[in-house]
Amino acid sequence: xxxIVNQLPIGLSIGAVLLLIALGLTFTFGQMGVINMAHxxxxxxxxxxxxxxxxxxxGQAVLVALPVAFAVAGLMGLILERTAIRHFYGRPLDTLxxxxxxxxxxxxxxxxxxxxxxxxxxxxxxxxxxxxxMPYNRMFILALAIGSVVAIWAYMNRSGQGRRMQxxxxxxxLAATSGIxxxxxxxxxxxxxxxxxxxxxxxxxxxxxxxxxLGTYYIVDAFLVVVAGGLxxxxxxxxxxxxxxxxxxxxxxxxxxxxxKVIVFGVIVAFLQFRPxxxxxxxxxxxx
Amino acid sequence: MRNSAWRxxxxxxxxxxxxxxxxxxxxxxxxAAGADGIKVGVLHSLSGTMAISEVTVRDAELLAIExxxxxxxxxxxxxxxxxxxxxxxWPTFAEKATKLIAQDKVAxxxxxxxxxxxxAMLPVFERRKALLWYPVQYEGLESSPYIFYTGATTxxxxxxxxxxxxxxxxKRIFLVGSDYVFPRTANKVIKAYAxxxxxxxxGEEYTPLGHTEYSTLVNKVVQAKPxxxxxxxxxxxxxxxxxxxxSAGVTAESMPTMSVSVAEExxxxxxxxxxxxxLVAWNYYQTTDTPxxxxxxxxxxxxxxxDKVTSDPMEAGYNAVYLWxxxxxKAGTTEVEAVRKAAGGVALxxxxxxxxxxxxxxxMYKTARIGVVQPDGLIKEVWNSGEPIKPDPYLKxxxxxxxxxxx
Numbered sequence: 201x202x203x204i205v206n207q208l209p210i211g212l213s214i215g216a217v218l219l220l221i222a223l224g225l226t227f228t229f230g231q232m233g234v235i236n237m238a239h240x241x242x243x244x245x246x247x248x249x250x251x252x253x254x255x256x257x258x259g260q261a262v263l264v265a266l267p268v269a270f271a272v273a274g275l276m277g278l279i280l281e282r283t284a285i286r287h288f289y290g291r292p293l294d295t296l297x298x299x300x301x302x303x304x305x306x307x308x309x310x311x312x313x314x315x316x317x318x319x320x321x322x323x324x325x326x327x328x329x330x331x332x333x334m335p336y337n338r339m340f341i342l343a344l345a346i347g348s349v350v351a352i353w354a355y356m357n358r359s360g361q362g363r364r365m366q367x368x369x370x371x372x373x374l375a376a377t378s379g380i381x382x383x384x385x386x387x388x389x390x391x392x393x394x395x396x397x398x399x400x401x402x403x404x405x406x407x408x409x410x411x412x413x414l415g416t417y418y419i420v421d422a423f424l425v426v427v428a429g430g431l432x433x434x435x436x437x438x439x440x441x442x443x444x445x446x447x448x449x450x451x452x453x454x455x456x457x458x459x460x461k462v463i464v465f466g467v468i469v470a471f472l473q474f475r476p477x478x479x480x481x482x483x484x485x486x487x488x
Numbered sequence: 489m490r491n492s493a494w495r496x497x498x499x500x501x502x503x504x505x506x507x508x509x510x511x512x513x514x515x516x517x518x519x520a521a522g523a524d525g526i527k528v529g530v531l532h533s534l535s536g537t538m539a540i541s542e543v544t545v546r547d548a549e550l551l552a553i554e555x556x557x558x559x560x561x562x563x564x565x566x567x568x569x570x571x572x573x574x575x576x577x578w579p580t581f582a583e584k585a586t587k588l589i590a591q592d593k594v595a596x597x598x599x600x601x602x603x604x605x606x607x608a609m610l611p612v613f614e615r616r617k618a619l620l621w622y623p624v625q626y627e628g629l630e631s632s633p634y635i636f637y638t639g640a641t642t643x644x645x646x647x648x649x650x651x652x653x654x655x656x657x658x659k660r661i662f663l664v665g666s667d668y669v670f671p672r673t674a675n676k677v678i679k680a681y682a683x684x685x686x687x688x689x690x691g692e693e694y695t696p697l698g699h700t701e702y703s704t705l706v707n708k709v710v711q712a713k714p715x716x717x718x719x720x721x722x723x724x725x726x727x728x729x730x731x732x733x734x735s736a737g738v739t740a741e742s743m744p745t746m747s748v749s750v751a752e753e754x755x756x757x758x759x760x761x762x763x764x765x766x767l768v769a770w771n772y773y774q775t776t777d778t779p780x781x782x783x784x785x786x787x788x789x790x791x792x793x794x795d796k797v798t799s800d801p802m803e804a805g806y807n808a809v810y811l812w813x814x815x816x817x818k819a820g821t822t823e824v825e826a827v828r829k830a831a832g833g834v835a836l837x838x839x840x841x842x843x844x845x846x847x848x849x850x851x852m853y854k855t856a857r858i859g860v861v862q863p864d865g866l867i868k869e870v871w872n873s874g875e876p877i878k879p880d881p882y883l884k885x886x887x888x889x890x891x892x893x894x895x
Contacts, residue, residue, distance in 0.1 A: 322761070408700040458667050
């Protein structure tokens with residue numbers, strides 16, 4: 201019984217990890233329609249940022265790295281968007297292949313720069329330990345996920361830039377006619393989306409491996425959350441991440457990790473049969 | 489928006505499937521070898537989830553080749569390595585093995601890490617009557633005439649590991665492993681041993697390769713309250729497992745783990761803080777005190793950097809090249825059947841001590857060693873078998889294992 205109760209916070213913390221890795225994608229995939237396979241490598245870039253800052257910030261590298269990784273991964277995303285992706289808007293399949301290629305290049309680059317073996321990022325002393333089954337580092341990730349959601353929500357709904365972003369997302373041509381510089385908005389969206397991947401990468405150093413293949417472990421889960429939650433829907437992503445986290449946690453508890461994956465995939469496939477657009481749909485009169 | 493949801497979903501799902509085959513690159517060298525070189529294949533995962541471990545074995549094998557060349561080569565000829573990338577993908581291993589044998593016409597291949605990759609390559613080597621030197625401890629129950637196994641088989645690693653736990657009074661064990669052939673077979677052996685030795689198996693859990701979410705599994709382990717965990721996880725999963733085990737408050741004192749796939753190289757990536765004090769079972773540690781080892785460690789550091797560590801699979805890969813070269817010298821030719829015949833009884837002083845090839849099953853006599861991970865990241869030996877143990881891949885010498893060999 202105790203174990204079953206324990207699975208609840210575990211499920212939520214799995215959900216928090218899923219949410220963190222998927223948040224950036226709700227921007228780039230959900231709002232701009234870009235299937236960015238290199239999203240996982242932006243996560244990896246965030247993790248390696250924490251590793252590099254270790255020499256300077258020591259045990260507090262994880263904390264220092266959060267804003268820095270946001271900027272590093274964001275810039276990488278910005279460069280990718282400006283040099284390549286913007287030429288492929290409206291062609292999801294081409295973008296998919298393009299960004300997949302970029303992801304392979306970035307993985308190999310990491311392997312050449314940092315070596316194939318994993319590296320270790322020291323967790324700050326104050327994140328060691330925990331309350332019961334819930335370690336402090338999981339609580340930190342949960343808090344970080346909640347904080348990110350709140351920040352994004354405020355940005356989207358309370359700032360001029362965020363509102364312009366929503367306008368472009370709902371109807372690009374109308375937004376452009378109304379005088380919004382859609383190219384600028386795209387750049388900004390991509391910067392934020394990629395930057396959030398960097399933040400997720402820093403958080404993941406607390407619980408997982410830091411190596412060149414890091415991105416590949418999370419990219420599929422990230423897309424699952426966005427697809428199940430509904431494209432471009434912040435609250436959809438939040439609910440989907442929490443639901444998938446809990447489902448994962450209980451499915452694994454009652455079966456095993458391999459079967460839990462199958463169950464989660466099965467449930468998502470079945471769910472998408474009924475709601476191909478995911479949990480929430482943007483209602484728009486745009487002719488898309 | 490409405491229609492595009494489906495259009496976007498489909499390619500993503502398709503790609504999720506394709507990701508399994510991700511990252512294939514290869515580098516070949518030595519086409520210019522000329523008539524007087526002997527080509528040898530080096531086939532490991534240089535990309536993908538297994539690269540963390542296999543790249544280091546490749547480095548050790550290349551070092552051995554370099555050293556042998558510096559000492560005059562084999563049969564008066566220089567060895568020319570042809571390096572290929574198995575990309576952590578088992579069909580790729582079979583494909584690259586075929587390429588090395590058929591196209592490059594290598595004299596032998598050193599390669600593989602996971603049992604899945606070995607099982608994928610085995611039919612290729614048997615069909616083409618070529619030689620594979622496999623450098624990693626594995627689950628036993630195999631003896632291909634075309635493979636030499638330079639890592640430990642079960643009775644040289646897992647059985648001593650269990651003996652040690654029993655000796656320490658750790659009788660209630662939880663099994664954790666990656667979901668593929670090595671952990672599953674190893675756990676069969678462990679369960680048979682436990683049944684015969686009054687040990688209790690409290691649980692048996694598997695996770696997919698590359699799995700990084702261990703909170704649920706750790707919760708199950710903690711609830712079961714075992715005396716010890718026997719860990720057969722492989723690759724990056726070990727990092728996530730040990731980090732999350734530690735955050736759950738599990739210490740090496742309260743619940744030690746015995747790992748069979750965590751060596752010095754993996755300790756670095758896991759973070760010493762997360763694994764110090766836990767147990768490992770191998771045949772070799774960087775700290776093993778032999779003259780051959782101090783030479784190996786200093787040569788490796790000189791070539792690849794002072795911060796590098798040496799580990800059991802690296803040593804076994806390093807040995808494989810020397811053992812093959814010795815067998816070739818004895819045979820006077822690189823011809824496969826002659827080398828196989830000559831190999832039996834070849835004995836060399838290696839970093840782990842005396843290693844002798846068993847001509848019958850093509851495994852090695854090896855000394856078993858149990859170690860504890862130290863705060864400096866190296867591993868201190870706490871027990872050894874005293875002398876090289878005769879390899880027994882089918883565990884014929886162990887009555888409790890009678891049912892295993894059949895299956």
